Amino acid sequence: MTQRPDLEQRIVTQLNAREAEEKEEQIIEAGRILSEIETVDVITAFTKVQSQISEGYKKIQLITILTRVAAVLFIPLLIASSWLLYNKERNPDHCTTFVTQEITCPPGMRSQVILPDGSKVWLNSESTIKFRIPFAEDIRKVDLIGEAFFDVTKNPNQPFIVKSANVGVKVYGTRFNYKAYQEDKNIEVILEEGSVGLTVSEEGMSKKSRLIPGDRAVIAKESDAVDIKNEKIEKYIAWHTGKLVFENTPMSEVSKMLERWYGVEVIVKNPEIMDYSFTTTFDNESLFEVIELMELSSPIRIKYIPAIIGKGNNPQTRSKVFIYQK
Secondary structure, X not given: OOOOHHHHHHHHHHHHOOOOOOHHHHHHHHHHHHOOOOXXXXXXXXXXXXXXXXXXXXXXXXXXXXXXXXHHHHHHHHHHHHHHHHHHHHOOOOOOOOEEEEEEEOOOOOEEEEOOOOOEEEEOOOEEEEEEEOOOOOOEEEEEEXXXXXXXXXXXXOOEEEEEOOEEEEEOOOEEEEEEOOOOOEEEEEEEEOOXXXXXXXXXXXXXXXXXXXXXXXXXXXXXXXXXXXXXXXXXHHHHHOEEEEEEEEXXXXXXXXXXXXXXXXXXXXXXXXXXXXXXXXXXOOHHHHHHHHHHHOOEEEEEEOOOOOOOOOOOOOOEEEEEEO
């Protein structure tokens, strides 16, 4: 773990001395000690990124930012996993302790998480997953708010369950997208590979459906109605590979996608603009490159106002994008 024997001995001594404390307190102590090995100055890094964004129309290499954010998001999982491994090695026959891990991806970012069973999860902007470490012996359960793409490690003896509100997806090993933002009217489940069982609970009853590759299930939150269509799904799942795909996408959806993708606030000033639609693909382009292309390809004008970092009693603001008709 570290090349400092004195620090390793300190970690063991400190944890041994806290065996009588609650498990959560032991994890916090382990995290505090581990932080002395390597400190990540998140605030400084974030401020640096913000200043880069505000400097005119410079191109931003988003993949570099995402890599740093993913590393930061990985730290809590690393601390918890290290503590569990330490506890298991000392008590191999009585390791029944578990912790609940919650990971949130901030606005304008995407990140990848490796679950305890090796399954991969790509988290979209403003999304949160919650799961147990380790998973239960008979089930692997993940709670989701927002959007995530799952590549699930196959295990017939341990089903994988993803839950959001009253909608659940049960899989054994497959690749699928699950979209369940709280502010959206619908929940969407899109299957790329394998097979999944979809369950919608309603007043003690449940509707069950089976999805095949290419299926896109749309569940209306208000009525619990389920609509399943087999279609081209690339535009719905390309986000996890760094692509923003518009395929005859109306401005109402474009503005919402830009808000989540870049962490900005989009204001459409003229209602008639809502009738415009866009068909194009952006591959890790900066917000300014997207704005420029949208202006060139449609009769709109776009104004960008950078965020203001709050000082004193002044609140921090988000960057704003105003869209006008030419």
